[in-house]
Amino acid sequence: STAQIGVTGLAVMGSNLARNFARNGFTVAVHNRTAAKTRALVAEHGDEGTFVAAESAKEFVDALERPRRLIVMVKAGEPTDAVIDEFAPLLEPGDVIIDGGNAHFEDTRRRERQLRERGIHFVGVGISGGEEGALLGPSIMPGGSAESYASLGPLLEKIAAKAADGTPCTSHIGPDGAGHFVKMVHNGIEYADMQLIAEAYHLLRDVAGYSPARIAETFRAWNRGRLDSYLIEITAEVLAHTDAATGRPFVDVVADAAEQKGTGRWTVQIALDLGVPVSGIAEAVFARSVSGHAALRAASAELAGPRATPLSGAEADAFAAQVEQALYASKIVSYTQGFHQIRAGSEQYEWGVDPGAVAALWRGGCIIRAAFLDRIKAAYDARPDLPSLLSDAGFAGEIAAAQDDWRAVLVAAVRQGIPVPAFAASLAYYDALRAERLPAALTQGQRDFFGAHTYRRTDREGSFHTLWSGDRSEVSTD
């Protein structure tokens, strides 16, 4: 038993993670259901470090130092349960099973509970950064007990991405499902970021009249400013790419139906349960859904409405600058909503998640890594109890400066018939929060009218009902 860590499940993510551990000097036991994959990994990459190839589950477990640390890198869902059922009987109290897949945090809570009864630590770990991240340094969001982090943390800190200031992009998020919950919200924010970028692209294309190559240039320029981020960077790459077969811009030959594996949808489902308004993320999920309804779109193609008439010259460039403001302001709103969800989840499940630490470990390695996250970290460092990112004076000031352009972009989109659901939802959220009075008072009146659901008053404590079908006098219902 010489291996400090084991990885079972050697598809690309698993083998890249195993190689990352090996390259960082750890002895890594590797195992796969079909042993050919294990042999192939060692044959191709054995020179990168020290691997112990295990053919059977027993061999794998025997190869690990105690307490054992084994990472499961299989498909989320039933395959994870199957692997746990296979390994748990071979383990001893104090051993740690780590699930590095995109598991639903409720599954992680259940597994953690079940294994805890047998004295085994189960650690659900969110890992972001795709295949390259797994190999070169991902952002890692570990849940589970503090005790298991004490044993696992130093290894994760070694293989994680490092932020610009050198800090590893990992830290203990909180107990049981906290890590997978935070990874889920990461993905929700990822969906929102991608949708906002897509809307900006649509506007630059149809309202500013820019070509894909020109838009790539525009994103490249934005990437040198406050929007500096991985997603903006790869957007420029995708837009600058030419399809080899047709010579046309790649973006024009790809089918315009966005797919999803489900983590964005989970974010919204859980937000609904927690009562957290994540409208930007929800619109991003729905936008993917709309794009995929081919029959519905075909049946609606003749519906009346404006076609965009592109601007040109200086007007187009001035509009592009406004789009940057709209994108930045909307981005602040999505992160505000995502961090609200993290706070709400943390309160609901008593995880004690530190939002500033989450912002810190998203600064490198993950898909939503961005210069902007330094600012979010600073906002929470300055005020750990910050009720909302919008209550940070810095962000509030930036939105104040951006909002005229943000509104102008929405007006142009509406006039020209360009759908911008995430931009619009973000502005609506902002305006709803700043409104002195919301029409929710009328909603309460209607509810009381048809269902005697009662209402509260602005001028007195208590709950009331108006006798709508009687003499319309008011009664106290306390």
Ligand code: 6PG
């Ligand atoms: C990451 C990503 C990754 C996710 C893909 C695909 O953090 O590395 O979030 O975990 O699975 O982005 O997601 P969709 O297929 O749902 O777009």
